[in-house]
Amino acid sequence: MTNDEQPPGDAVSPEGGGTSDELSCEEAARNVFEYLDGELPPDRSEKVHRHVEMCRRCYPYFNFERAFLDYVHDRGMRPARSAELEERLNRLLKDLEDRER
Amino acid sequence: MSAKHREFESEALVHMDVLYGLALRFTGGDDAAAQDLVQDTLLKAYRAWDKFESGTNCRAWLTTILRNTFINDLRRRQARPAPVEYDEVAERSVYPQLHEEDAEGGFFDRIVDQEVIRAIEELPEDFRVPLVLADLEGIGYQEISELLEIPVGTVKSRLFRARRRLQQRLYRYAVEMGYIR
Numbered sequence: 621m622t623n624d625e626q627p628p629g630d631a632v633s634p635e636g637g638g639t640s641d642e643l644s645c646e647e648a649a650r651n652v653f654e655y656l657d658g659e660l661p662p663d664r665s666e667k668v669h670r671h672v673e674m675c676r677r678c679y680p681y682f683n684f685e686r687a688f689l690d691y692v693h694d695r696g697m698r699p700a701r702s703a704e705l706e707e708r709l710n711r712l713l714k715d716l717e718d719r720e721r
Numbered sequence: 722m723s724a725k726h727r728e729f730e731s732e733a734l735v736h737m738d739v740l741y742g743l744a745l746r747f748t749g750g751d752d753a754a755a756q757d758l759v760q761d762t763l764l765k766a767y768r769a770w771d772k773f774e775s776g777t778n779c780r781a782w783l784t785t786i787l788r789n790t791f792i793n794d795l796r797r798r799q800a801r802p803a804p805v806e807y808d809e810v811a812e813r814s815v816y817p818q819l820h821e822e823d824a825e826g827g828f829f830d831r832i833v834d835q836e837v838i839r840a841i842e843e844l845p846e847d848f849r850v851p852l853v854l855a856d857l858e859g860i861g862y863q864e865i866s867e868l869l870e871i872p873v874g875t876v877k878s879r880l881f882r883a884r885r886r887l888q889q890r891l892y893r894y895a896v897e898m899g900y901i902r
Contacts, residue, residue, distance in 0.1 A: 628814075628816070628817075653877075653880065653881055653884065654877065657855070657861075657862070659861065659862050659877075680820065680824045680825070681814075681816050681820070683824075683825065684814075684816050684820070684824060684825065684826045685814065685816070687825060687826040687829065688826055688829060688884070688888055689856060689884070691826070691829040691830070691837075692837070692841070692852075692856045692857075692884075692887065693856050693857060693859070695834050695837040695838065696746060696837065696838065696841050696853070696856060696857045697739075697742065697743070697857050698742055698834055698838060699738035699739045699741065699742040700738060700741045700742040700745050701738050701741070702741055702752075702756065704756070705737070705741055705756045705759060705760075706737065708756065708760065709734065709737065709759070709760060709763060712760065712763075712764065713726065713729070713730075713734075713763075713767065716764075716767060717722070717723055717726050720723070
């Protein structure tokens with residue numbers, strides 16, 4: 621296991637991981653996005669899940685990253701409005717319709 | 722007005738704002754390019770309208786056309802892609818810096834929408850496009866890899882870096898605004 625002072629989240633590479641049965645905090649943190657994206661192989665995902673559920677440092681960290689991803693999705697999909705585009709499309713469609721007559 | 726035209730208006734044109742928003746994210750906030758992209762998308766949809774099954778998800782159909790149109794164009798432009806600069810410092814989670822103050826990431830919600838959108842749109846294209854595909858559109862790594870013709874490992878690392886950059890930027894903004902210390 622790793623030291624207790626540092627919170628997880630310092631991993632700089634998404635690659636790698638150990639082979640033993642118990643994951644360290646670093647190993648779990650390295651898989652954080654793949655885990656949250658549902659992209660880990662089932663056995664690896666299960667290992668991460670088991671670690672995070674029982675770890676008082678990783679549990680809030682994983683929740684934090686999940687909140688971040690949800691937030692990016694919600695805000696990022698915000699529609700945008702353009703009167704110029706609307707006018708342009710209306711003109712285009714009118715032309716198309718005229719040509720099809 | 723023809724029946725086709727009426728139908729197209731009520732089923733497809735109503736999604737214009739969603740398409741334009743997505744187009745802006747894809748093009749990095751380039752208004753002219755985003756407008757062209759929406760126009761190309763709707764033009765293709767109009768021409769293929771008899772292939773669209775009324776009652777099925779028109780928005781999903783249109784966003785797929787938009788995505789494919791953008792990516793085809795991207796591939797043409799990126800025949801010789803510029804190398805991406807890697808900045809290790811910007812690629813850490815902000816969590817260690819604020820876990821004592823805001824472990825649940827409540828500060829994100831205080832950031833105005835426009836700032837988030839600007840932060841996404843200003844990411845370098847190589848990072849922005851995988852992020853838009855994965856985090857906005859919810860597309861999986863394998864499909865992104867096929868769409869962008871890059872290995873899954875590259876999708877993973879670009880997405881990782883895109884998210885870290887975005888998070889760091891929003892964190893700096895929140896500190897500047899006094900939302901967090």
